[in-house]
Amino acid sequence: MATEPLTRGWAERLALGVYGAAMTALQPLLRRKLARRGVAEPGYREAIEERFGRYDSAPSSGWLWVHAVSLGETRAAALWLAPLRAARPDIRVLWTHGTATGRAEGARHLRPGDVQVWLPWDAPGPVRRFLAHFRPRLGVLMETEVWPGLVAGCRAAGVPLLLANARLNERSWRRAQRLRWLSRPAYAGLSGVLAQTVADAERLRDLGAPVDPPAGAVIGNVKFDVPWHPQPWSAGRAWRQAWQRATATPDAPMGRPVLMLASSREGEEAAWSAAWSDVCASPSEAPGGPDDSGAAVPGGRPLWLVVPRHPQRFDAVAEQLRAAGWRVVRRSALGALDAEPVWPAPALDADVLLGDTLGEMPWYYALADVALLGGSFAPLGGQNLIEAAACECPVVMGPHTFNFAHAAQAAQAHGAAVRAPDMAAAIGQALAWLSAPDALAAARAGCQSLLAEHAGAAQRCADAVLRWWDVSAAATAR
Known part of the structure; x- marks a missing residue:
């Protein structure tokens, strides 16, 4: 009408x-x-x-x-x-x-x-x-x-x-x-x-x-054009190699593996702690709790790298994890990225390395074998997994990735990510990858192919903005 x-x-x-x-x-x-x-x-x-x-x-x-x-x-x-x-x-x-x-x-x-x-x-x-x-x-x-x-x-x-x-x-x-x-x-x-x-x-x-x-x-999504960060990534690999040397044993020459809970949101650290406690308490799993051998995965008991999304939560998460009985070392207690990597004795026996610094995600991803995607185990929509792929770190996602639905689907299609229904299943998938080197290598290759297929959006966006800029400039001049 x-x-x-x-x-x-x-x-x-x-x-x-x-x-x-x-x-x-x-x-x-x-x-x-x-x-x-x-x-x-x-x-x-x-x-x-x-x-x-x-x-x-x-x-x-x-x-x-x-x-x-x-x-x-x-x-x-x-x-x-x-x-x-x-x-x-x-x-x-x-x-x-x-x-x-x-x-x-x-x-x-x-x-x-x-x-x-x-x-x-x-x-x-x-x-x-x-x-x-x-x-x-x-x-x-x-x-x-x-x-x-x-x-x-x-x-x-x-x-x-x-x-x-x-x-x-x-x-x-x-x-x-x-x-x-x-x-x-x-x-x-x-x-x-x-x-x-x-x-x-x-x-x-x-x-x-x-x-x-x-x-x-x-x-397309400009985040697929994430630039290569050679300095923090190379530093992360150097710290990883130092970690492997420091934790190597005759039975595990590559040292303890490193798993990551990336960009975690409130409530997810508690869910991880409860799920990991259950796994460590099960002798059949033998992933490497404080008292078991860790024989089920190469290198034994993993070090967990927990990186909260928001810096105002760093102190609270550290206290929460310690209260749950985990031995925690904070990233800020280690040396500078460009320093000679030296892992202090408390870190070598830690359960958790808390990522309490900003701007070092490439360092964290370079250190880790596999990452669990924060924000996806609670109905929060997930976090961006593209930076993990850029560092060739495969990802296990929870059920909630609606904020990054396309990137999540594309990562699954390339084998760079898998989805798990809850935190316990996600930990199980991460451990399965550690126990299957060929599958983990294929997932890392999937990270490379994911970025290669979806590159170019940043340039397309720049070209489009410039066209609008020129139109606006011409209108202003009239």
Whole structure:
């Protein structure tokens, strides 16, 4: 009916108005939340006024604005920014983030002329002040960061807005459908979408996003172009070789194996501890508890490398594991990556090496034989397994990988990953790989073929952003 678009438009404007009013009213709560979070992570106390659109720098314009909320999105953005900067070194980048880890990672990628600030709180005032202060020429949001107030503000200010490396899992799509009066204008307000997969594109299109060319396209996942990190990987291999020499026996010349619980989330360490305790208590399994021989796997009792996802949990996880009876050594107690590898005596007899450092995932993956994928054993959607594949470390996934569904399926297809229904089964699969060297070697080869097949998205993303940049520059010049 003719009145339906008018009714929908009125409802959407009302929903956005209510949303904006609510977000404005919640600003004092945000300040309190940042103060509490800043106790554990001081980065959250940095430049708090930027969250509300207030800046110390002079107003400026002409930026390529890239919003990467956290660590993974920032690393992904850096992958396509590298070829873009190589082609157009004159472009200045305005980085925005939402988390302390994202901001810390973004600082590593700043070049002369770049600027880094927090993303403004999604209320009309902060968004309006942010856009007026920086006047970006083009905005690029990474993966899922579509905020109703931000999109509306960009449309009002005439700032084209792309969603790059875009993904939308089915759970998020259903939630957006329930909030369609608010979500639909937000997705429809984007200028273009560069989706990871056809399925992502279809769900985004259903919400009104401009996915079809020339506005958007399906380009693949830029994270498959993860760069080779020779220094931390080589250091990890050197530490691994030193570990093998230090723990070798006549019956096990390659030393104790190393298994990893990678990027674990709250509750998963406890699940691992309970499952591993059960395995160690079973004489038939003989994986190498504190009192058994470990004869079932080459090298005997594995060392477990447990790497929590969030740094504010490092201390709590260490205490939790010690309270469960495990002998724990922290990575921060070892030497620097580029130092001569020396494993202290407590580490040689440890049950767990706790990964309590940032930016060393290639080191951790190079040290490990097999990794269990954190975030996938609780309904959290999993973590990115591509970096593990880049380090030729096969992965055992839990049942929940909806945030990285395509990467998980592709890894399974190449034999670089397998899925387990729970933590106990995942540990069983890891031990099975340790006991079958040929199967483990095939899984490592699958890691290589996985990355080779899916490479190239970073360049495609850079090319697409540059086309939008040139269109925006031409429109600005008119």
